[in-house]
Amino acid sequence: QYKCFIFDMDGVITETSEQHYQAWKQCADELGIDIDRTFNEKLKGVSRMDSLERILAYGNRSHDFTAEEKAELAYKKNENYKEMILKCTEDDLFEGVKELFEGLKEKGIKIAIGSASKNAPTLVNLLGIKDYIDYIVDPASVEKGKPAPDIFLKAAHDLGIDPSACVGVEDAEAGVEAIKSAGMLAVGIGEASVLHQADMVYAHTKDIQLADIL
Ligand code: G6P
Ligand code: MG
Secondary structure, three states, X not given: OOOEEEEOOEOOOEOHHHHHHHHHHHHHHHOOOOOOHHHHOXXXXXXXXXXHHHHHHHOOOOOOOOHHHHHHHHHHHHHHHHHHHOOOOHHHEOOOHHHHHHHHHHOOOEEEEOOOOOOHHHHHHHOOOHHHOOEEOOHHHOOOOOOOOHHHHXXXXXXXXXXXXXXXXXXXXXXXXXXXXXXXXXXXXXXXXXXXOOOEEEOOHHHOOHHHHO
């Protein structure tokens, strides 16, 4: 019997993975590194600094910047991103999310947010879903980001629920890997060919069938 659903945020609850991509694209363009959407799949679910490192490595520029310069690049990306999400409202919630949350609440199943994003609490407020959420993992409180299981295990631990009674919902390859390493059921959102490690994959969050999972 599942007692908790741990949702990734960007790309699962709302389409902010697009804003992350646009903000990174702008950063990469300024560095003369050409990134595209295929490469971006490798950035989904990956922390801010790790994303920057991946972009620099992709452009063979890993050793061109000091730690301070890298921190500045990441800071600029985040300022740009924050400006992009400023206008987010309840209307930006993916279709079906509220209904899904209602369904889980009715069954007494806890809802947690397991995002690598330090902006998750801000978005939860902007999207007007705060009252549904039992717990938001602070990604700064865990040692390793996705694909390590830490973020998902932290949610289970702090809610006092065994990982085997948790379901993780993810749109990222790194995220699905994290859920499986945590010993949880992995629900993928997107393409089955990309999320091949997931136990089940739905194209969109609104396609999730609770009856199939529970
Ligand atoms: C999520 C997104 C990533 C993003 C990461 C960190 O996992 O999928 O694209 O890099 O969060 O987000 P932050 O808002 O802390 O920069
Ligand atoms: Mg995501």
